[in-house]
Amino acid sequence: MNIPYLLSAVGLIAGSIAFAADADTPGTKSAPRPPLTEDERRAHLAPLPPAGRLLVTPDTVFTEKGGVVVVEAEHFVRQTRDQIRRWYFNSARHTPTAKPDPDPVMVTDSSNGTYIEALPDTFVHEGERAVDGINIGLAPGSLAVVHYPIQFSQPGRYYIWTRMRSNDDEDNTLNFGLNDDWPASGRCLQFPKLKKAWWWGGVIRDARGPRYPHHRAYIDVPSAGVHTVMYSMREDGIEFDKFLLTMDGTRGAPEGAGPAASAFKAGGLNVITP
Template sequence: MKLLPLSLISLSLLLAGCANTEKQVEIEIEKVVQNKNYKEQNGLVVIEAENFSSQVLSDTRRWLVFDQTGNISDDGLFADPDTPHAEGASGNSYIEILPDNRTNHDEELITGENFMPTAGKMAVLTYPVFFTQPGRYYIWGRAFSTGPEDNGFHFGLDGEWQESSQRLQLCKGKHEWTWSSQQRRPANHCGTPKTLWIDVETAGQHTLMMSMREDGAELDKIILSKDEGFTPEGLGPDETLYQLPKLVEKKTYKNINNYAYILNSKDDFEYENGTSDVYYFDKWRGVLGINAGKPELRNKFISASYTHKKPKPQSFNMKLVTLTELDGESEYKVLLNGKVIGEFKNPETNVDYAEAEFDLGLVELKNGDKLTIQSNAVTNGKIPEGDITAFARGRWRGVVLQHP
């Protein structure tokens, strides 16, 4: 069985604890295994051959993954004249195409079974690669050959098998992992270095492909190099993976998992009404609040209103989102055209400025309807501040309109 990255192992452990079942675990793992994506970096693409994304046309011969534990990615006893070579392979893992029933010239050559001169016809692997630079890329393969009939590979791009990328060959360097960039040509079956390349016409996402030429062939790693002067040594550079940056996580309306519209307190409500009894915008928390520093604004309701401007009447499940505070449990009223449709009080909390949601149920909004939110600044007497105790500021974030 193929070795899984650590994240997959923890995923499978996690799922193993659920009532659901190995089936689900298998599906999840498959999804993640196929997620390796490569990127050209500074003219270089480095791929572990065993990290292919897909394999097709693999009925009679198949690329199998070998790892350092001696595991093979397929159960079965297949014709194979050589022992595993994971030691010394990059990532301690590689692929070999089996069964191998033509190990030397004396065994019968059967085209379509143990030999495939045409690229892209047998055991085709794919590797997604994102290129930032188009151009000519020299192909290097790190291969292991133990005989004369297990040392050829074909490469292609996007289903096209360019003549220049067919027949990677190595003759020297038997019985050890060996880098080759040599193309087998009629005049020179062993090829000369740096005669194998692939032309990438456009920048962007492409699919590198590799297919069988001779059974028993083993491949550890693939390099595409824009620099003709580049020659890999040893294990070669690390894989050039396409790294996904972390997406920005939401910081507001955290518990709201669906909505049609959000009416933000600052943006959608009129709160500067020209009197002194107004909200201010608390920019640190992105909400409206009451300036409890002014004694005349404490313990009284302050208002802000939204006017609905949609031609068609529509019903929504409505929720008010407030911020809890350590200092006190502010109260809230919601009015529709001057009539109270909801009254709430923030719960006591150990967490300052955590969002709280209050359900207003199903509400129909018509064009011109006026929705008013009121809140107060209060103290619960728990947090000393000078001679008095601190006040909560009646903060609220907005109103969520959900499809019923």
């Protein structure tokens, strides 16, 4: 991803926003940027519509077994830090209400016929304005965080596979955390852009930038018991279908929609009333 005008929000006071160039970001231009126009401000900060009823009950816990756990992205038990960007369900029953959203619901080949998408999507093309904390979440855990409690039978290193889809230039990264801790080994999950197809990815970007070799993504689970896997938005508009954690570091990417989702330890699907 090329971000020629990466900016950081430095103030949100009395309805006005001030921005300053992020001098630590490679490739950032130092020329001063004009303030946001009213249209830009409205696009970035319009109040968001609700995300819809959760698909699982709030007490839901998933089960790791034999060193593997598989979870549908749409089965998050809560989401937080979602005032500016929020995850919306996409399925035959769910069309996101947040705008702008440049791409339609595309459930073909999605696992369980459902996925989630971080919206609104105002950072779509290279050269558009990326504003940290609004349409890009550079700090892991800062924007649109979804939670998945998992019962782990054994501690240790779990390698991360994530099924996602990119439809434009700027919707192909995520951040991964555990218990609201966001280690470097899950920072900036990097996927190919513009695939326009579901994709299992298992690497993070090198800290020096996207053009350096990527590294295997993993998380170290500290103990047996319940720990909460978290994903946070990095680029808005990303579509997130499913994830798989495995202790087998030699295992390749899952094929197709991947294995069936793991069993529930507690809770489960919400009863859908027609």
